[in-house]
Amino acid sequence: MEDLQSCSSGQHITKHTGEKPYMCGECGYRAAKKSTLTRHMRTHTGEKPYLCGECGYRTTRRSTLYQHMRTHTGEKPYKCDQCDYSAAHKTTFDRHLAKHSGEKPYMCDECGYRTAQKSHLSEHMKTHTGEKPYKCDQCDYSAAQKISLDQHLAKHTGEKPYLCEHCGYKTTKHSHLSRHLRTHTGEKPYKCDQCDYSAAQKTALELHMAKHTGEKPYMCQVCGYKTALKSKLSRHMTSHTGDKCDYSAARKSSLDKHPVKHTDEKPYICKECGYRTANKSRLSQHMKTHTRKNDYKCDLCDYSAMTKSTLDYHLKAKHTGEKSYTCGECGYRTARKYNLSSHMKTHTGEKPYMCGECGYRTARKYNLSKHMKTHTGEKPYMCGECGYRTAHKAVLSRHVRTHTGEKPYKCDQCDYSAAQKIPLELHMAKHTGEKPYMCGICGYRAAIKSHLIQHMRTHTGEKPHKCDQCEYSAAQKPSLDRHYQAKHS
Known part of the structure; x- marks a missing residue:
């Protein structure tokens, strides 16, 4: 004893x-x-x-x-005595209680970051020490958190055990599936305790809370940069370390293709139209647009497509109106999962694609590709009628309609037709009154996405349109066009 x-x-x-x-x-x-x-x-x-x-x-x-x-x-044995919440685990319950008390007793001596949980402080400290105790036994990868190692290991096994019964989406993590399901249910479990705002994702709430508190607890020890989100600090740190990413591949050919995502090199070019790509197989696929017929026909209109998936999207977007993917933040709906992923970045503020020339950042890779041509001056697409040149194939297609008079975008409620998709969307709003795009900061709503993007710049101060002859920049392209005419013409 x-x-x-x-x-x-x-x-x-x-x-x-x-x-x-x-x-x-x-x-x-x-x-x-x-x-x-x-x-x-x-x-x-x-x-x-x-x-x-x-x-x-x-x-x-x-x-x-x-x-x-x-x-x-x-x-769920752990019951909250201040609301109806209950939990299966004490750690989850303790996290919940902190929402009522607001208490954050654990503080980082390096940067002043505070948290309600000791484990969160331990994880945070690794951002200062660089400690990565979790090692992969199949490659040289190491991580500061076990959850990051678990995600990495799935790249070796390919296992995705969590399945969405609504759309077939699969993932390696239960938490990812939970977040995904909110795109179907519209659930917004993360509530702001200072206003009526609620969010489907924790990161969106953290961004929102920073508007109330102004707090930016994550700080770079190299240059003093501060941010409200840990994920933004992680991205920022790569500018000092030179780290690209932790991508790994099962085949060498896949790894050989991956680096061009960092360099933007596009060595494969189409002799027909000037299209460029980083991937030889993509060029082969593109060439079919010049030689192959559209085998998949729409039974409801004259539309045809080269692939069944493209035809399926057309049917949903134009005829059935089915939009199975919903944004939990603002109610935006879309027929495509990719569109929803892009849209969510307007709420989180995430802009992972950065221009190495001028620091311009964007949420979409396609936008970065377009932007890069403002530096190179490359305009591979030319109009055979008048010699007009442009950097983008879609812009050339729109331009050609000024010669042909074609108006392919038809209103299904009246005789209106348009040469471009945006005027049709604006017109449709007159019938429906729908304004699905909402600003999370002030509640402004718009009928088309481009109007919301322009509006957001009034909050962020972003001015992506740069003058190549002086230091002037503008939030909107028409302002830049007026500047050229007044100052440089």
């Missing part, structure tokens, strides 16, 4: 002294308790002795298995 008390007392004392006498011979990890080291060793051996009899899930810890079993039983 005395030996047991002595052992417990010794373990307790290490909490005060910080002593960690037990060391892992594999990676140097140290622990204050032998049992903690035993659990740690399983990260090297892969041993997972605790098995779920319901689904075959395995884990290294008995307590983790108990928590997992609640996903089958639905048990």
Whole structure:
């Protein structure tokens, strides 16, 4: 009995002294308790002795298995006495309570970042120390957080166990599936405690809260840059480290093609129209637009397409009106998953694509490709009627209609037709009154996406249209055109 008390007392004392006498011979990890080291060793051996009899899930810890079993039983023993919330796990419950109290007792001595959870502070500290204790056993990748390693390992296995029953979307993480499902349900679980704003994603709420508090807890130790979002700091840090990304591939040919995403090099060119691409197979696919017939015909109009997927999208967008993907932030709906992904960046402020020449950033790779031509001056597309040249094939197609008088965009409620899609969208709003694009800052609504993008610049101060003859820049292209006429013509 005395030996047991002595052992417990010794373990307790290490909490005060910080002593960690037990060391892992594999990676140097140290622990204050032998049992903690035993659990740690399983990260090297892969041993997972605790098995779920319901689904075959395995884990290294008995307590983790108990928590997992609640996903089958639905048990939520932790009840909040301030609202109807209940949770299956104490850590989740503790996080919830912090929303009521607002208490953030854990503070970073380096930059002043505060958090309600000790584990979050531990993770945050790694942004200062650069520590990456989680190692991949199949390549040189290492991570500061276990969740990042788990995501990385899926690149080796290809396993995506979480499936959306609505649209077939698959992912490696349960949390990603939960976020995705909100695009179908419209659920907005993240509430602002200072106004009526609610969001489908936590990052969107964090961005919104910064408007109330002005707080930017994530700081770069190299140059002092501060931001409200951890993901933005991570992106910023690559400007100092030179890191590109952690992409890995199963085949060398795939890896060889990947670097052009960073260089923007496009060595493959179409002799017919000047189209350029980084990928030889993409060029082969493009060449079919000149030689191949549109085999897939629409039964409801004269439209035809080269691929069935393109025809399916046409049917949804033009005839059935089906728009199965919904934005949980503003109610925007679309028939294509890609469009929704692009749209969500207007709420999160994410702009991962950056111009190396002038620092211009955008949410879409296509926009960056267009922007780069403002530096090169390249205009490969030419009108055979009048010699007009442009950097973009779509712009040439619109221009040609000024010669032919073609108006392919038809209103299904009256005789109106238009040469371009945007005038038709504006016209349709007169029939429906619908304005699906909403500003998350002031509530402004627009009938077309381009109007919302222009409006957002009144908040961000962004002026992407640069004069190539002086330092003038403008938020809108017509302003730049007027500048050219007044100052340089």
